Amino acid sequence: MPSSGGQRGVKQAGATEADAAPAGQVVILDDDFGRVLAAEVLTSLLEKAERLLGEFHAAEPLLPGMPAEQLRSSLGRDIDAKLLRRLLDQGRQTGRLEQQGELVHLAGHRVELDGKHGRLVEDLWKRYQQAGLLPPRLKEVAETLSQPPEQVEKLLRHLVRNERLVHISADLFVSAPALDELRQRLTRHLQEHGQITTQQFKGMVGGSRKHVIPLAEFFDREKLTIRKGEVRVLRSK
Structure with missing residues (x-):
């Protein structure tokens, strides 16, 4: 039975072998080199990707998605760029995954701020709006709000994604x-x-x-x- 461990289910095949395989049992990864993947392995990888993304969303509720490269490495060291692209294509075509730029997320996933984070975001927006071109640095804001800098940065990046702030440099954000x-x-x-x-x-x-x-x-x-x-x-x- 084919393994679900990434490229261990991938093999070389000539055009004749790929064409002769029963429909739905193999997926062609590379026309030039005749690489094929057992369809059930692709299905297994897609299920694993969904699980990994679900865990990521639960652990990082303020982030819109997981970087594609992080997902690739989390799936296993045998997953190369072509296999990842085929997997993401399959996820999009079946309505299970979505991709925005370099970020991948479960279909329908959106960042939804809870009451505490919603209040912090609005507080940050007011501070940066009032500061104009001379906003405080990230560390200063975190100290003022008594919040961890990494948490504040995620909230600031949320405002960037909503086009209210612009990320200028490492720790400098300015009102759009x-x-x-x-x-x-x-x-x-x-x-x-x-x-x-x-x-x-x-x-x-x-x-x-x-x-x-x-x-x-x-x-x-x-x-x-x-x-x-x-x-x-x-x-x-």
């Missing part, structure tokens, strides 16, 4: 409306003057270098600006 307004002012300045110095940008932000530098580098990564020596200019389209 405040960042949009800064982007507009920066663009107007560069269109009118051609360039901006760090000191001028600091005046625009109104804060210290601990906020100014990450924000300037964010716009570089966003490909709005590019640094040329001591100034920044609009990046050519």
Whole structure:
């Protein structure tokens, strides 16, 4: 009986062998190399993936899904990228799994905040909204709220997914409306003057270098600006 241990149920097969197999008993993984997988092994792997994701959702209720690479390694070391893609395709086609970017979750799973986390999220949003371009760092917020930093970070990332905050750098999050307004002012300045110095940008932000530098580098990564020596200019389209 085929094993459910990943690629131990995978074998090489020529086109003739794959074509001759009874329908539904094998799944072709690789047309070029003729790799096939027993259908019951794929079913077993899908059931294991569902169990792993269910455990992940229970353990991490604030996260929308498990990284695909983490799921692959959790399924077993024999699971390669092609087998994982086939497994995820099967999960989506059968309405059992969903994938958003690099995150995989059970079909229908959504992050639902309980009363405590809901109140914390709204508290965080008000703090960041009021702080504008000069928000506290993650550690400072955690200390103020008497919450573990890793818990606060999950709540902040929830606000990022809901497009209320933007993740600027490792521990810096900024209100999305405040960042949009800064982007507009920066663009107007560069269109009118051609360039901006760090000191001028600091005046625009109104804060210290601990906020100014990450924000300037964010716009570089966003490909709005590019640094040329001591100034920044609009990046050519």
